[in-house]
Amino acid sequence: MSMKIEIWSDIACPWCFIGKRRFEKALEKFEHKDQIDVQWRSYQLDPSLPAHYDGTETEYLSQMKGMPQDQVRQMFAHVTEQAEGEGLAYDFDKIVVANSFTAHRFLHLAKAHDLDAQAKEALLSGHFEHGEDIGDVEYLVRTGVVLGLDEAEIREALEGDRYTEDVQADIAEARALGVTGVPFFVLDRKYGISGAQPTESFSQALAQAWAERNPLTMLSGNNDDGATCGPDGCN
Template sequence: MKVEIWSDIMCPFCYIGKRRFEAALQEFAHRDQVEVIHRSFELDPTSPLQTDKNYFEYTAAKYGISAETLAKQSRSVTERAKQEGLIFNYNTVKNANTHDAHRLLYFAREFGKEQELLELLYKAYFTESLPIGQHESLVSLAEQVGLDRQQASAMLDGTQNGEAVRNDQLLAARLGIQGVPYFLIDGRHAISGAQPASTMTQVLDSAWKEAKASQNQLDSDICDGGIC
């Protein structure tokens, strides 16, 4: 079973959804046969690599809402994150452009380190308030998961994996994905948003049963044709 997950590192519900999906997977009987693939989705591709404005000032100005309203919303999200064991420090979050972080995730995939790096990126942004749009921070995180520092730095200095990131977003557009997180199971079953873990487990179970039923029908058709 293949699960593709569109998300962005600066998306709070993506981090919450990631933790809930991990909990759902633990309850799924066939979890050892699940392949999880990260797909890029840039919520703010025009965001600068760095800005002097804090999270509230930048986001409020971009979306035309008051910093006070945004602060109230962030407190609510912080409480929801806490229920999943996550720590959000919105007061010190450093706004970032996540394009290079997504490119680095593709680089990490080549070495089987994609999921480890994704976890560190979320923690770096929401908890540790690191500027994940800057190469220095990204290279340090890459090194922490065991990737070669010089190779990661060279990759970031170029344009490698940029097309892969864009293709993920084009695919999302073709699928009609307008928000993240978005989970696509075997290309047929979708979960939109950070749904409860129990809901995710139910969808995984349904997808597995449908896939097995389809395989059984195919086997039966083959036998009826005198091939088996």
């Protein structure tokens, strides 16, 4: 039986892409990786953001956090450096600031076709590396078609309100679990990991969660023939 790992994240979250890479490195090395069921869940850092923000990412965060723009740029430099360490090429000057709700609905459509992991990767890369507008239906349609989704189905879903309740349900569940920031990883509904932790931390968490759901059962015979050795010698 597979072990479920749920990951709450936002496409507009730079640490979510970094965390995705670090988690994937840990999962790739995990001996039971073929029995892990990864599920991507929706979360919005700023639901109040308009469909499109008339300004740069620097201006947006400066305004939202009440920070000087120079301080925001320093923060971007640090995040960019961390991203580079994971093979990602962030370009904050290109980022188009947009509400991510429609993009999350698109991800749920992709999930219905077992393409959510590929869609998540494409949108994160598009947003942080290529300056794509994740709030633009035309961009989402192009991305979906490349992934193999039907153009008519994408348009019908995004131009209506399809998957709105699914996105809202994900966000509500995150709130019920006490999630206040992303990325947030839930392993087997037992362990929560907040943030883009080092790969080693994800590896340790995977091993611990797996061991607890698959404990070793000791079998003993009916006689004393099973000799063993220990710190004090053998018997």
